[in-house]
Amino acid sequence: MSLPEVSTHQQIDELRAEEHHPTPRQYVKVAIVLFVVTAFEVAIYYIEAVGGLLVPLLLLFALIKFVLVVLWFMHLRFDSRLFRRLFVTGMAFALIVFAIVLATFFFRDPGAFTESNGSNGSSSSE
Amino acid sequence: MSTHEVAVEGAVHEEHHTSMGLDNVKMAMWAFLGSECLFFGSMISTYLLYRGRTASGPSPHEIYDIPYTSVSSFVLLMSSLTMVLALAAFQRSDDRQGRIWLLATAFLGVTFIGGQIYEFTTFYEEGLALATSPFGSSFFMLTGFHGAHVTVGILMLLSLYGMSAFGRIEGGRSAARPVEMVGLYWHFVDIVWIVIFMIVYLIPE
Amino acid sequence: MATAALTRRGMFARPRATTGWWSWVTTIDHKKIGILYGVTAFVFFLIGGVEALFIRLQLARPDGQVLDAELYNQFFTMHGITMIFMVVMPMGVALMNYFIPLMIGARDVAFPRLNAFSYWVFLFGGIFVYSSFFLGGAPDGGWFGYAPLSRTLPGHGMSYYSLGLQILGIASLAGAVNFIVTILNMRAPGMTFMRMPVFIWMSLVVSFLLLFAMPVLAVALFQLMFDRLFGGNFFNPAVGGDPLLWQHLFWVFGHPEVYILILPAMGIVSEVLPTFSRKPLFGYAAIVFAGVAIGFMGWGVWAHHMFAAGLGPVANTAFALTTMFIAVPTGIKIFNWVGTMWGGSIRLTTAFLFAVGFVAMFIIGGLSGVTHAFVPHDAQQTDTYYIVAHFHYVLFGGAIFGLFGGLYYWWPKVFGRLLGERLGKLHFWLYFIGFNLTFGPMHIVGLQGQPRRIYTYPENMGWDLWNLVMTVGAFVIAVGTLVFIVNAVLSRKRGEEAVADPWDGRTLEWTTPSPPPEYNFSDVPLVTHRDDFWHKKYARTPEGEPVRVFAGAEHADDDEHHHGIHLPSPSYFPALAALGMPFLGYGTVYKILPAMIVGAAILLLGLFGWGLEPSVEE
Known part of the structure; x- marks a missing residue:
């Protein structure tokens, strides 16, 4: 919801966007990186030795892919900062709000709701 | 649904002065994508909450077929490449090549959807349905709505192809603008899958 | 672009009617759509009001016999859904539709056809939900449809709820995107953010809240739909589904929704008070930033609706704190409204009375709201009439009073005739007295423990007298509504004709004729000040007194001028596309x-x- 004032750097941003569309060659390079990262993701899934590092690594790889697509294929790197703010606001709301929602399931009164329902028994990931 | 009309409205809007010097349709599209973050965020959270609640049905890693899903993820990832190549072609007024890349993107999308239908059928035969468990409900809802988004995207790609083939939109800006809007939507659906692939399939329980 | 080459031939000739029935179906003029929204919302207001009267008749005496339990459940559920989704929201949208372009100096919204689509989806969605009354029973699980009750209630009522609100949500989302782009991108030259009228600011915040809140509700409703119709297990505790998830998703939407309902009214009041105090708004920047702050903080308080759900002390404490904090920006606004009136030369018009009524009633509702922030206090009051009193003070005493203030204020601009002031003041006082008679005593019986959503109560609970008073109050409100209708009809027939600027206004809409021409402005205005129109009308003496620099509206409409203006053409397709929804x-x-x-x-x-x-x- 952060709103920049109308100003000339907005127009400059826009001009820059017009000039700086990536070339097909650059698009292909990005795609190759995406492919390689995906390959890594799947590979570490099978490598036992990764152990406890698996989840952080997967998060990192997914983040790299996400950011690459958004910045290059969706041109946010070159486009107006307003678009970036619209998207980032949505992302931030989603991340923060749902992190809290999921956290409340950890913190709730142990007595109020028990996990005895269903067959999941002592599932701990909630 | 609303993406389609926003995207297509762009094709017919005359260019005019705007107070921020930005394109109306593009701004609407980014606002809509911001909204979609919350839409998928809700479903992903539901999945995270329910992934362990399998009732008497199968658990996630009893039924996931990682190699298979890796291939379909790869297909969708590459469709983003063909999508930007289509845009680049239309931007340099090479409509013929643009249309080829549009078709290629739609084809990759159809392949992904076909793969998802096959996956759903297999899961169903192995005993996981929407009604099996909270896990089943949340899995099918999340991946199903993603699939619905891909399907809407395919429809928009084919519409663009038709509009270009019949001369409704022609090289340069008149074609590149709607292609760019559909492209934004398409890439967004792709990044949602990047997240789903990691959270749903790869992260162990 | 080769527009000429695309001219339509053959089976769908472009609609050309500018008057009559078809012109309303095919219109994409934001002003006509605004009127459609307003009329539709008002009809729903009457329906929802009749439901409320039945509820009050049932509760007038102990062991009431007017409604049976089933029908009572349907009535209070539909009353809530109607007033929230089909009255307060669309009435706000009606005013936004009509006045956002006029106040920012634009000729229409950014996407006129999307705007028409929003309206038709809203109308069809409302009819869809109401058709359930004739098809076996309306939704009966309360407006927030708590699971697992909502997934197991027999009949189709709650299925209509899950799909009907979904349809209404699509309308809201499309409208939100449209208004965001309109406000950000369609402002007249010189209309910088800090020169925008507060109503525009509040509309922008509301649109962002809708943009980010509606999808969360959409997911919750889809989950309910799967549970009810396709065997889903999202909220089925028997196999591990968690009812708390529904509460979270619903209130993550539901609390921003509260601000979606109230912020347009706050915007209206911020326009009405300065105009009739002949003073600029006190602390413009503070009001704007308080509004934006409410928009952000509104996302961090939802779990205070769930204090009784057993979230545990950590979550309860955190949400109690954020809830207390959100009273701060609201307090800033109230302070500024009072500051605006302070020392002004006040004209006690009906619009002004409603605006002041809003401030007063909203303070009461706000204070009883803060009492809910205290968890033990809340545990005592949850699901009693104290809660009902609280949210009616903010939603009726607040939102509805504010919206009626807006109606009286802008009526002459929309219809070219003023509403009668005598009847208007009668309307206000009937509302003010009736409202306090109805909802004031609810605080008392609530604290005495009368539960909400229960269709009857036994004698000798000590609630008899107050319940009778409330019912009388409800009928006083009904009489007030009738007075408004009479006023509207009389104004249409022989109301005083309105000049372009009947209130000596400050904002751009008053520079246009009443009613404005289809193209709004023959020349796009150039904005140089906040309250631009005021500065064009008045200069300041060295003592700070305003002196009039010219009389009347800025420019009379000259017919010669506007032939070059291209407006978007009417279209059948938005209404057609919306028809698919039901x-x-x-x-x-x-x-x-x-x-x-x-x-x-x-x-x-x-x-x-x-x-x-x-x-x-x-």
Whole structure:
């Protein structure tokens, strides 16, 4: 919801966007990186030795892919900062709000709701 | 649904002065994508909450077929490449090549959807349905709505192809603008899958 | 772009009617759509009001016999859904539709056809929900449809709820995107953010809240739909589904929704008070930033609706704190409104009375709201009439008073005739007295423990007298509504004709004739100040007194001028596309595949026709 004032750097941003569309060659390079990262993701899934590092690594790889697509294929790197703010606001709301929602399931009164329902028994990931 | 009309409205809007010097349709599209973050965020959270609640049905890693899903993820990832190549072609007024890349993107999308239908059928035969468990409900809802988004995207790609083939939109800006809007939507659906692939399939329980 | 080459031939000639029935169906003029929204919302207001009267009749005496329990459940559920989703929200949208372009100096919204689509989806969604009354029973699980009750209630009522609110949500989302782009991108030259009227600011915040809140509700409703109709297990505790998830998703939407309901009224009041105090708004920047702050903080308080759900002390404490904090920006606004009136030369018009009524009633509702922030206090009051009192003080004493203030204020601009002031003041006082008679005593019986949503109560609980008073109050409100209708009809027949600027206003809409021409402004205004129109009318003496620099509106409308203005042409397709929604809805509720296919086909046909027609016909 952060709103920049109308100003000339907005127009400059826009001009820059017009000039700086990536070339097909650059698009292909990005795609190759995406492919390689995906390959890594799947590979570490099978490598036992990764152990406890698996989840952080997967998060990192997914983040790299996400950011690459958004910045290059969706041109946010070159486009107006307003678009970036619209998207980032949505992302931030989603991340923060749902992190809290999921956290409340950890913190709730142990007595109020028990996990005895269903067959999941002592599932701990909630 | 609303993406389609926003995207297509762009094709017919005359260019005019705007107070921020930005394109109306593009701004609407980014606002809509911001909204979609919350839409998928809700479903992903539901999945995270329910992934362990399998009732008497199968658990996630009893039924996931990682190699298979890796291939379909790869297909969708590459469709983003063909999508930007289509845009680049239309931007340099090479409509013929643009249309080829549009078709290629739609084809990759159809392949992904076909793969998802096959996956759903297999899961169903192995005993996981929407009604099996909270896990089943949340899995099918999340991946199903993603699939619905891909399907809407395919429809928009084919519409663009038709509009270009019949001369409704022609090289340069008149074609590149709607292609760019559909492209934004398409890439967004792709990044949602990047997240789903990691959270749903790869992260162990 | 080759617009001429795209001119439509053959089966769908472009609609050309400018008057009559078809002109309203095909209109994409933001002003006509605004009127459609307003009339529709008012009809729903009457329906929802009648439901409320039945509820009050039932509760007037102990062991009431007017409604049975089932019908009572349907009435209070539909009253809530109606007033929130079909009255307060669309009434705000009606005013936004009409006045956002006029106040920012634009000729229309950014996407006129999307705007028409929003309206038709809203109308069809409302009719869809209400048709359930004739098809076996309306929703009866409360407006927030708590699971697992909502997934197991027999009949189709809650299925209509899950799909009907979904349809209404699509309308809101489309409208939100449209208003965001309009406000950010369609402002007249010179209309910087800090020169925008506060109503525009509040509309922008509301649109962002809708943009980010509606999808969360959409997911919750889809989950409920799957549970009810397709065997889903999202909220089935028997196999591990968690009812708390529904509460979270609903209130993550539901609390921003509260601000969606109240912020437009706050915007209206911020326009009405300065105009009738002949003073600029006190602390413009503070009001704007308080509004934006409410928009952000509104996302961090939702769990205070769930204090009784057993979230545990950590979550309860955190949400109690954020809830207390959110009272701060609201307090800033109230302080500023009082500061605006302070020392002004006040004209006690009806619009002003409603605005002051808003401030006063909203303070009461706000204070009783803060009492809920205390968890033990809340645990005592949850699901009693104290809560009902609280949210009616903010939503009726707040939002509805504010909206009526807006109606009296802008009526002459919309219809070219003033509403009668005598009847208007009668209307206000009937509302003010009736409102306090109805909802004031609810605090008392609530604290005495009368539960909400229970269709009857036994004698000798000590609630008899107050319940009778409340029922009388409700009928006083009903009389007030009748007075308003009479006033509107009389104004239409022989109301005083309105000049362009009847209130000596400050904002751009008053520079246009009443009612404004289709193109709004023959010349796009150039804005140099906040309250630009005021600065064009008045200069300041060295003592700070305003002196009039010229009389009347800025420029009379000259017919010669506007022939070069190209407005978007009317279209059948938004209404056609929206028509697909009820088919999809009924098809899903009754699981009739052909109906769903027909609905999807109509929707697609409408969207394709829409996409292929040029927005401006030569």
